[in-house]
Amino acid sequence: MSTNLHVRLLGEFCLTADGLPITGVNSERLQALLAFILLHRGVPQSRQQVATHLWPDATDADAKANLRRRLHELKQLVPHIDRWLRVETKIIQWIQDEDCWLDVAKFEAAIAQSTKTQALEQAAKL
Numbered sequence: 001m002s003t004n005l006h007v008r009l010l011g012e013f014c015l016t017a018d019g020l021p022i023t024g025v026n027s028e029r030l031q032a033l034l035a036f037i038l039l040h041r042g043v044p045q046s047r048q049q050v051a052t053h054l055w056p057d058a059t060d061a062d063a064k065a066n067l068r069r070r071l072h073e074l075k076q077l078v079p080h081i082d083r084w085l086r087v088e089t090k091i092i093q094w095i096q097d098e099d100c101w102l103d104v105a106k107f108e109a110a111i112a113q114s115t116k117t118q119a120l121e122q123a124a125k126l
Contacts, residue, residue: 003080005100009035010107010126017079024077029054033070037085038102041094050092 008014013031015022025031032054037045051063058066071092075081084100086093096105103126110123 003083003099005078005081005084007034007038007101008103009038010103015078022077022079025074029066030070030073033067034074037092037094039104041096041102041105044086044091044093047090047092 003017004019006014006016006019013025013035015025015034025034033050036050036053047064047067048060051058051060051067054070055063055066071085071087074085078085084095084097086095096102107123107126110126
């Protein structure tokens with residue numbers, strides 16, 4: 001069975017799977033991690049870079065441990081996240097597909113079609 005994921009980063013953070021809210025992703029760091037990966041979707045990110053970006057005041061070891069814990073939390077909280085989230089030894093990458101609706105992606109697509117007034121209005125609504 002396919003899971004549909006709906007992610008809203010613009011405005012108030014909102015995450016749903018198959019229309020049901022996922023309420024466990026409520027810490028700022030967990031939301032920041034998910035947002036960082038989504039905003040860089042399709043492009044592999046170095047785990048070291050992500051850890052350093054999210055925990056700039058921590059030691060490398062602590063930052064990496066924090067990242068491991070947050071990735072584990074995401075895997076526990078978001079159904080079938082492995083469909084979209086690729087986690088390897090050195091990289092993290094979000095794989096966007098049609099079953100994942102992302103407001104930022106819709107906004108970017110509307111802006112890309114900015115020659116049309118209707119597309120700009122749709123982007124502004126997002």
